[in-house]
Amino acid sequence: MFRYNRKLCLCIGLLLVLILANQKWKHSTEITIDKTWQIDIETITRITCNNKEQTADFPSKKFDERFYVFGPKCKMPKVNPYKEGFPEWKPLKFKACTDEPSLISVKYDRDKKHYMLHLNMEVSLKHLANYSDFGCTYIEVVSGGPNTSVYVESPKYFHQDWIVPNHFLGVIVECHELANKSRVLQKDAFAFVQHPKNRNEVNDARRGIKYPSVFLFGIDSMSRMNFHKSMPLTSKFVRQKGWFEMEGYNKVGDNTLPNLLAVLTGRTPSQWRSYCDVRKSGCLDSLIFLWNHFHHAGYLTAYAEDLSSISTFNYLKMGFKRPPVDFYLRPFLMVIEQVLQSVEYFGCKYCVGRKHSFTYVFDFAKQLIERFVFEQQKPLFGLFWTSSFTRDDFRGGANLDGMFLNYMKQFKEYGLFDRSIVILLSDHGSRYGPLAEHYSGFLEERQPMLHIYLPPWYRKRYPSVVNALHLNRNRLSSNFDLHLGIRQLIEQIHPRKRFIRVVKCEICQSILEVLPENRSCSDAGIPDHWCTCRPFVSVRITDFIRRLTKFTVSRMNRYLKLLNVDGDCHRLKLNKVIKADQQLHFDELGNEVDASDQVETYRIVFTTKPNNAKFRSTVFSDDNNDIVTTNMDRISRLNSYQNESYCVDDATAKKFCMCIKPEELRIRKRRPSKKKK
Numbered sequence: 001m002f003r004y005n006r007k008l009c010l011c012i013g014l015l016l017v018l019i020l021a022n023q024k025w026k027h028s029t030e031i032t033i034d035k036t037w038q039i040d041i042e043t044i045t046r047i048t049c050n051n052k053e054q055t056a057d058f059p060s061k062k063f064d065e066r067f068y069v070f071g072p073k074c075k076m077p078k079v080n081p082y083k084e085g086f087p088e089w090k091p092l093k094f095k096a097c098t099d100e101p102s103l104i105s106v107k108y109d110r111d112k113k114h115y116m117l118h119l120n121m122e123v124s125l126k127h128l129a130n131y132s133d134f135g136c137t138y139i140e141v142v143s144g145g146p147n148t149s150v151y152v153e154s155p156k157y158f159h160q161d162w163i164v165p166n167h168f169l170g171v172i173v174e175c176h177e178l179a180n181k182s183r184v185l186q187k188d189a190f191a192f193v194q195h196p197k198n199r200n201e202v203n204d205a206r207r208g209i210k211y212p213s214v215f216l217f218g219i220d221s222m223s224r225m226n227f228h229k230s231m232p233l234t235s236k237f238v239r240q241k242g243w244f245e246m247e248g249y250n251k252v253g254d255n256t257l258p259n260l261l262a263v264l265t266g267r268t269p270s271q272w273r274s275y276c277d278v279r280k281s282g283c284l285d286s287l288i289f290l291w292n293h294f295h296h297a298g299y300l301t302a303y304a305e306d307l308s309s310i311s312t313f314n315y316l317k318m319g320f321k322r323p324p325v326d327f328y329l330r331p332f333l334m335v336i337e338q339v340l341q342s343v344e345y346f347g348c349k350y351c352v353g354r355k356h357s358f359t360y361v362f363d364f365a366k367q368l369i370e371r372f373v374f375e376q377q378k379p380l381f382g383l384f385w386t387s388s389f390t391r392d393d394f395r396g397g398a399n400l401d402g403m404f405l406n407y408m409k410q411f412k413e414y415g416l417f418d419r420s421i422v423i424l425l426s427d428h429g430s431r432y433g434p435l436a437e438h439y440s441g442f443l444e445e446r447q448p449m450l451h452i453y454l455p456p457w458y459r460k461r462y463p464s465v466v467n468a469l470h471l472n473r474n475r476l477s478s479n480f481d482l483h484l485g486i487r488q489l490i491e492q493i494h495p496r497k498r499f500i501r502v503v504k505c506e507i508c509q510s511i512l513e514v515l516p517e518n519r520s521c522s523d524a525g526i527p528d529h530w531c532t533c534r535p536f537v538s539v540r541i542t543d544f545i546r547r548l549t550k551f552t553v554s555r556m557n558r559y560l561k562l563l564n565v566d567g568d569c570h571r572l573k574l575n576k577v578i579k580a581d582q583q584l585h586f587d588e589l590g591n592e593v594d595a596s597d598q599v600e601t602y603r604i605v606f607t608t609k610p611n612n613a614k615f616r617s618t619v620f621s622d623d624n625n626d627i628v629t630t631n632m633d634r635i636s637r638l639n640s641y642q643n644e645s646y647c648v649d650d651a652t653a654k655k656f657c658m659c660i661k662p663e664e665l666r667i668r669k670r671r672p673s674k675k676k677k
Helices: 002-032 060-066 121-127 201-210 224-230 232-237 256-265 269-275 290-296 330-339 357-375 396-413 441-446 456-461 463-472 479-493 543-562 651-656 662-670
Strands: 067-070 075-077 104-109 114-119 134-143 149-151 170-177 184-191 214-219 243-245 300-305 342-345 348-352 380-386 421-425 450-453 536-538 573-583 599-609 614-622 635-637
Touching (some): 114 134, 134 184, 184 330, 224 441, 232 396, 243 463, 256 269, 290 300, 290 380, 290 479, 300 330, 300 357, 357 396, 421 479, 543 599, 543 651, 635 651
Parallel strands (some): 214 421, 300 380
Antiparallel strands (some): 067 075, 134 149, 134 170, 170 184, 536 573, 573 599, 599 614
8 A cells, every 4th residue: 555655655656746847847838938929819828939839728619719710820819908908998088079059051953853951040049149131152062173273252142042053063052241241150161962954854763672782881990900999889880680790801001092092993003003103194094994884884883081181092193084984073172172171180180160170071971862862873882981080080080980970871772782882991900109109009900890781682682692601700701802792783684794803813703602612812812911810929039130120120120222312312321120020820730830832920019210110021031041131021110200301202111101391311421531541
């Protein structure tokens, strides 16, 4: 018995030693490798760089639930934005543009198909009783082309329920005291969706019944994570029956233009850059957009975007030479932004006149829905984009949420969701600021929200599409898949119609069809720098990491030199390496393996001098660290360059350049050159 007890004690002792040693080993490896990619990202697994086995922190059957996408070639981790450590989502103080009721409103006569300007007498009697007699005038807004707008400067008085001529794009109205015209009581502006001329009403009625209208509502710089947290009311609305969220949606470019062009044209930046220069007049007109396809299929088309001075196709670009769609709001917005008083908030023109900038866009959409969905069905394709709340502040969505939901409810009352396909999307997440600088910023920037709504009749007629969207929810998808999906809607109503394939990605396919489970970023047309399929693990900042970063900075300087703007921009120097991550590679079971091509991928966050600019760069190095490569598309700016890049026009150069001020140039020129002895 004593022998057995001694053996039992010996076994227990050995077991305790092994457990303690194992705990000590685990502790030491966790200190060596800082698993930032795991912390508060719904702990995916416990992996170290020298351990190929996964340990059971949770049952293996739930392993894929910790990812948005869990496929053989793509493992896109989830991030929980409600955990501690995230920047505060507290909304900024909401600013109403005005608290006074409208003196002038617009009415529409459905039978005669015309608008009227109506004076709200109750408002005038209640709020203007202390004023002497007043009168109201209008100024017609006239389109001088898509990028040049004018208005008739001579104001004209109008009477009660004055009929707006059916060619008016919009008006600016002003009410003032008759005895003192400089005393303005109220000023406002209205855009009009006029009944289209030269349309075959019989064909439109037939198409309106058979063809689904397609509405795209876009919110700039809104990631999937930020959307659910900052816009909970709208998030709840799009969880109703018929809506499908694409959790595996991954952007394909840096800023708005390449991501939106991928959706609207199916082209990559290299394709449209080689085709023409968007900074030159006529280039954008030569590209084929989705609205061109829908126009040829018998649809009316519309496009509206707030902040006309920095809109997607006009900021540092020439824009469209001719109106790209049937209903184009830009000429009207250009006028009112010049004529009406504006208020800046969130870094943008938040209020224009008495209204929020974005309300002009969504009031325009509401008119189109009233006219061509509710009152007289006509098939319509429209894109309605807003940047004014969310472009420069990640908290702006919280201020937008209630108003956006109210518009969705109004659209629902007018029957939009009875027959129309609705897509709620964004171009990317926060590209700079607190969210981009957070440890999850790599995912935040690259995972824009995407929600697709199918009306009841469509779900019944195309059950295969419903099944595809259910499966695609957690499969990797891209802008190119969305482009092909929207195009598929035309193919369904015109089965014989064939499109020239402009999508460079041959494996990309419609998001309305079942996407392959075994899919990589390259299969979806997503460049490696923007790919979120492979998680990263933080590594120590060593001399090797600093050398990689200096190499990146030298490439940035070389790029400025190639553009011949290095004389206008300060030469950049490495200031500080803030963070470095190394990409992890997994096999089909989720176990970590070595890179198949022996090329390691690093993601480095650093700042430069003299502008203290913050960047994130993706750098590749071979197994022996002999060959190091990167390119400009793999370098992202994390903080705003604001006005420091005014001296260059190239979009990439703007990320790097800190312009040398004129006085600095004069000082440099006055300095005597050093002669060699």
